[in-house]
Amino acid sequence: MEPLQPAMMTPECLRQATLVLAEQDPDLGGIVARHGIPPMWGREPGFAALFHIILEQQVSQASALTLFRRVGADMGGVTPERVRDQGVAGLRALGLTRQKAHYCDALARAVLDGILDLEALQRAPDERGRQRLLALPGIGPWSVDVYYLMALKRPDVWPQGDLALAIALSSAKSLPVRPDRNAQLELAQAWAPWRSVAARILWMHYLAEQGKYPLPATEPASQ
Structure with missing residues (x-):
């Protein structure tokens, strides 16, 4: 059955x-x-998971995980507030590429400005939630799929x-x-x-x- x-x-x-x-x-x-x-x-849903997924784009999982852990240790945690406080220049100094630093900074500001409500995203219909994520710079179909599969644990x-x-x-x-x-x-x-x-x-x-x-x-x- x-x-x-x-x-x-x-x-x-x-x-x-x-x-x-x-x-x-x-x-x-x-x-x-x-x-x-x-x-x-799986991963815990939320900002840190999306930040990590951005780091994984076009690089190996191992190198992205190393960078994610190092950045988290240097900032004292991966939160929207700490990423915003670093800004693009600070994120680049921590090892992010210029493009990914812009993407992560934009993600942090979207969360802090209320443009993206990650808790509401978990409850929203999948298609609506996916469109909200796709509207952000640097979040493409692969990134959204991985978030829905790994963090939100959708079955299909x-x-x-x-x-x-x-x-x-x-x-x-x-x-x-x-x-x-x-x-x-x-x-x-x-x-x-x-x-x-x-x-x-x-x-x-x-x-x-x-x-x-x-x-x-x-x-x-x-x-």
Whole structure:
């Protein structure tokens, strides 16, 4: 029996949905047979999660996490007030690129000015919340998808254009070329309404292919 889709993914729902996908798709089933149920990777919703996601754009997860931790330690925490107080110049001095410093500063000001209410975002219909995030500079579809999948734990999100998922798909499906964003979305349609679960299975496969799974990490290697 297929599990009922909740508004927020739970560990038990992840387990049940993984078994459903493994039965429906032999390629995913092979990954699950080798490695088991994927971890319940996640992040606490809020400003720090979005700040971290901006840092991850176009760089490895490891380098983004190192920078996120260093910046957090230097500022005494990643909060809208501390980011605003740093300003673009201060963020650049802490190691952010000029572009990402502008994005993070704009995010902090949007929260502090009441333009973006992150608590209300969790309760808002997904499409309305996504549009609010997409209206901010530096927050594109991939960033919104990762926030909804990892922080808000929505069960049916596919991170558009994720490089690790493209590599994992190529390997798992023996594709002749690495799928682009549109090809990924088309392939992922088969896994609705559990695309977030399929993404976790494929992230697990990607890490295993890199010799980095199992590991005590809290997040997959995206982008």
